[in-house]
Amino acid sequence: MINHIALVGGTHGNEMSGIQLIQNWESSGIPTQFSDLDVTLYTANPAAIAANVRFLEEDLNRQFTPDALKFDSPQAASTSEEHKLAQTINEQLGPKGNASTDLVIDIHNTTSNMGATLIILDTSDVYVKMARYVKQNMPEANILVEDEKPYASHGYLCTTGKYGVMIEVGAQPQGVLREDVYLATQKMAEVLLAFCVAYNKGECDDLEACEAFRLGENIAFPLNDEGNRTAMIHHSLQDNDFVPLMPGAPMFRRFDGKDVVWEGTEPTYPHFINEAAYHKLDVAFATSSLITL
Numbered sequence: 001m002i003n004h005i006a007l008v009g010g011t012h013g014n015e016m017s018g019i020q021l022i023q024n025w026e027s028s029g030i031p032t033q034f035s036d037l038d039v040t041l042y043t044a045n046p047a048a049i050a051a052n053v054r055f056l057e058e059d060l061n062r063q064f065t066p067d068a069l070k071f072d073s074p075q076a077a078s079t080s081e082e083h084k085l086a087q088t089i090n091e092q093l094g095p096k097g098n099a100s101t102d103l104v105i106d107i108h109n110t111t112s113n114m115g116a117t118l119i120i121l122d123t124s125d126v127y128v129k130m131a132r133y134v135k136q137n138m139p140e141a142n143i144l145v146e147d148e149k150p151y152a153s154h155g156y157l158c159t160t161g162k163y164g165v166m167i168e169v170g171a172q173p174q175g176v177l178r179e180d181v182y183l184a185t186q187k188m189a190e191v192l193l194a195f196c197v198a199y200n201k202g203e204c205d206d207l208e209a210c211e212a213f214r215l216g217e218n219i220a221f222p223l224n225d226e227g228n229r230t231a232m233i234h235h236s237l238q239d240n241d242f243v244p245l246m247p248g249a250p251m252f253r254r255f256d257g258k259d260v261v262w263e264g265t266e267p268t269y270p271h272f273i274n275e276a277a278y279h280k281l282d283v284a285f286a287t288s289s290l291i292t293l
């Protein structure tokens with residue numbers, strides 16, 4: 001059963017769609033069709049929201065690894081605001097590994113043109129049913145699978161729950177609310193709550209298989225010997241998240257005018273293309289492969 005659900009906004013303080021949805025549902029109440037569920041609305045990083053920044057000192061959404069949550073670990077020597085906040089959130093929503101919350105739904109948005117994307121971290125039965133239900137009820141949604149490591153090893157806030165997923169919608173600039181992104185975020189949140197109702201009634205056993213994208217690797221911007229960038233995202237790749245990038249197709253435009261092409265032997269499905277939060281990490285985009293769940 002999935003009864004105790006936490007719906008979280010503001011894990012990143014400049015991602016306005018989740019922050020606004022939580023505020024609106026706090027004042028209006030959660031839609032009545034979900035009254036059988038025990039839903040907690042949760043704002044994760046109020047100080048970052050007040051400052052209109054992603055985080056104050058460290059990315060909160062990387063502070064929930066088992067090591068970082070242990071007070072006596074080397075990572076726990078960190079005293080950043082977000083590190084301390086993670087301990088509090090883990091007490092309230094988790095504790096991780098023995099959670100009081102059945103499902104944590106953490107709402108994000110991205111400057112990449114990823115549309116409405118559900119990120120799952122595991123392909124066990126409940127997540128496959130969830131992915132299929134979302135695709136059936138929101139065909140325009142993308143399912144992104146980040147299962148390159150075990151669920152509990154991730155540093156994501158949502159892993160404080162017994163189950164945890166992220167809503168990731170774009171393109172929306174940081175610190176800005178767009179109507180289309182807000183409405184897609186609200187729709188996906190409602191579809192996920194509707195899934196919980198249906199799952200608890202045993203109604204999700206015969207759903208049609210669906211397409212999903214499995215995370216591959218991060219692709220870095222080309223740098224010169226001084227560590228400075230020598231290229232930008234090619235115009236034919238920009239905004240084409242989850243559109244196949246074919247072998248030999250351009251992915252970067254070098255500042256000397258030449259193109260850098262995708263040299264893989266297979267098409268890849270790029271996403272998080274030109275995501276602003278990854279800019280200083282020199283991450284240009286992530287690859288993925290098409291799978292069936």
Ligand SMILES: [Zn+2]
Pocket residue numbers: 011012015107108109
């Ligand atoms: Zn985020």
